[in-house]
Amino acid sequence: MSLAVLKSRVLAGMQAPEVTVEVHLANGLPQFTIVGLPETEVKESKDRVRAALQNARFEFPARRITVNLAPADLPKESGRFDLPIALGILAASGQMPADDLAKYEFAGELSLSGDLRPIRGALAMTFAMHRAAGASGTQRAFILPRANADEAALVTDAAIFPADSLLQVCAHFAAADADARLAHHVAGAAPAAASHPDFADVKGQAQVKRALEVAAAGGHSVLMMGPPGTGKSMLASRFPGILPPMTDEEALESAAVQSLNGGFSISKWKARPYRAPHHTASGVALVGGGSAPRPGEISLAHRGVLFLDELPEFDRRVLEVLREPLESGHITISRAARQADYPARFQLIAAMNPCPCGYLGHPSNKCRCTPEVVARYQGKISGPLLDRIDMQIQVGALAQEDLLKQADGEPSVAIAARVGEAYALQLRRQGKGNHLLSPVDIDEHCKPDAGGEQLLRTAMTRLNWSARAYHRVLKVARTIADLAGRPTIGQAHVAEAIQYRRALREQLREQ
Incomplete structure (x- = not known):
């Protein structure tokens, strides 16, 4: 032959x-x-x-x-x-x-x-x-x-x-x-999901932890803003530990993407990916590319967390490439000779200082930045990108004497249990997480009561929200109601969701 x-x-x-x-x-x-x-x-x-x-x-x-x-x-x-x-x-x-x-x-x-x-x-x-x-x-x-x-x-x-x-x-x-002949390979017992640092290590910051719990339950993106040393990076590194457990299908999708870069290990099976690229990363590093297109950080974080620390230090053109993947959940890389499509259903957690020196609003360290400098610094994050981030929260600095008095925080296991219950409720009601709700789904599942609707309309008018921001606040309010076990979105749920949308705007207004 x-x-x-x-x-x-x-x-x-x-x-x-x-x-x-x-x-x-x-x-x-x-x-x-x-x-x-x-x-x-x-x-x-x-x-x-x-x-x-x-x-x-x-x-x-x-x-x-x-x-x-x-x-x-x-x-x-x-x-x-x-x-x-x-x-x-x-x-x-x-x-x-x-x-x-x-x-x-x-x-x-x-x-x-x-x-x-x-x-x-x-x-x-x-x-x-x-x-x-x-x-x-x-x-x-x-x-x-x-x-x-x-x-x-x-x-x-x-x-x-x-x-x-x-x-x-x-x-x-x-x-x-x-x-x-060669022996048929029998898969061993699935390894336990890799453990993440515990929220119990974080003292204080109860309001921020509450916001991250809401974000984990609904799959919402988060921007944390506060002075250096307030625990933003510490909180972000512990965030994957409170996310809902991965299904077999999600774990297989995530592992397949990581396998394309040769970075998958069997020990990471069913562990939510956590990617934290440096702020010098290029746009190609984030979304993927090359003559033979490879997945970037947003795809390697598929079904997991993409943490961008020092957000304004990223090149503005690099940040703009995140707009479409945040909406669509996938990225198409086109080259002259070929095209590649990768999933990118990641959860964005970003952190930034409020100003170049970092001490705007700090209780003890005085900020010397002028309002123009602060506005220019925060303006590095474009309005369209900021509009796509569901929650913008303020991380305040703790005085030294207050920090020493703080008890250990609540462990990740307890937070993850509440998150898991809320997420299971979403799956039973609509078959997907709240962050994936379409406008039609929002009309069906996120209708607030009369008091909540009036409060939301007032906030939309005063804060000049876009229709996208309006829908995203409704999704966050739906998640808050789910954590409370309430079938209807009440005025208190809407009020809390509104507070998670004001951090950056309030800082600029104070200046």
Whole structure:
């Protein structure tokens, strides 16, 4: 047989479309050619495959070898095609049985000695394979490096066969005895979700903790503003610990995105992502990009928290790229040659000082910034972006004597229990969190009583809110009512929601 056909997958955004690896051996001068829009990493597989076959004591055919990666218009990158190319050469040259190759998909990078090295995106590829099998009714198994086995096995009912080397894979197809074949990988017990720092460590700041509890229960974005040292970063790092537990589907989505960058660890399974990029990050770092588009921080924070500390220190053009993902929950990265779509359903937690020196409103340290300087500093955050942040809260400084008198705070477990109850109530009522409510859903589920409606209209007129701000306050009020176990939004719930929308405006007005 001079032709062998195997199946593999390529990463294209969150998708992992199927790739057919065709290997043909023909007479003529010895030559090794790879076609099908391969990038540099794929072209270099010629040398890796040649050395791996020779060091594994196979014969490298002295013939004209042509490898076609179809479809030809889909760019191919990384070393994951080493294994299927090597197996295709062995099958086409008759050194390995080819009868069962159609039952499997293959991915793996080869070392020069023939060992298999881990690859990027194993979970995304397994998930795509399993989903395609459900649509077509044809179930394939997946052979990949052992280091990726636990990650790939997170996809329920996927048949995973890990291997350590090229020789083990060849022995699997050549063995007549089932005991000599590769063993089906059995997923171990799911690890416990990673723990986060506890809210009990934070003394004082009861009002801020209450606001963060509301934000966690409804999935609302938050901007915390206050002098340095008031605990903004400390509170943000503890915020993921009070979020509702992840479902299997959410955990799989989050893990698949992180797998694309090779940053997923099985120990992080069902742990809410927490990403905190430095303020020198570029727009591409936040939303993703590159010639072969990779996910950015907003996608790596999918189903978790994106914390932006020192918000005004970010370049304004960088912050503006957050506008659309905050609304849509996904990001489309377009390049001349390709396009990639990534999920970006993250919860934004931002922190900032009220002025350049940081001490505006501090009880003991005097601020020397002029009103113009303060306005210019806070103006680095554009109105359209600020309008999309649900809650804007003031984090006040505690006097030293007051701080020493403060008792330990409430533990995260107790807060998370209340958050979980409120979130479960939202799922029973509308099938999704309050932050995902559409205008039609708001009219149905967020109608306040007469007193609340009158208060909201007055606030909208006096504070010059947009229609978007009006809807976002209603969503926050709905969450506050859910935490209280109330079916109707009352005047007290609306009043509290209004207070979470005034921090930045009040600071400017005081100046």
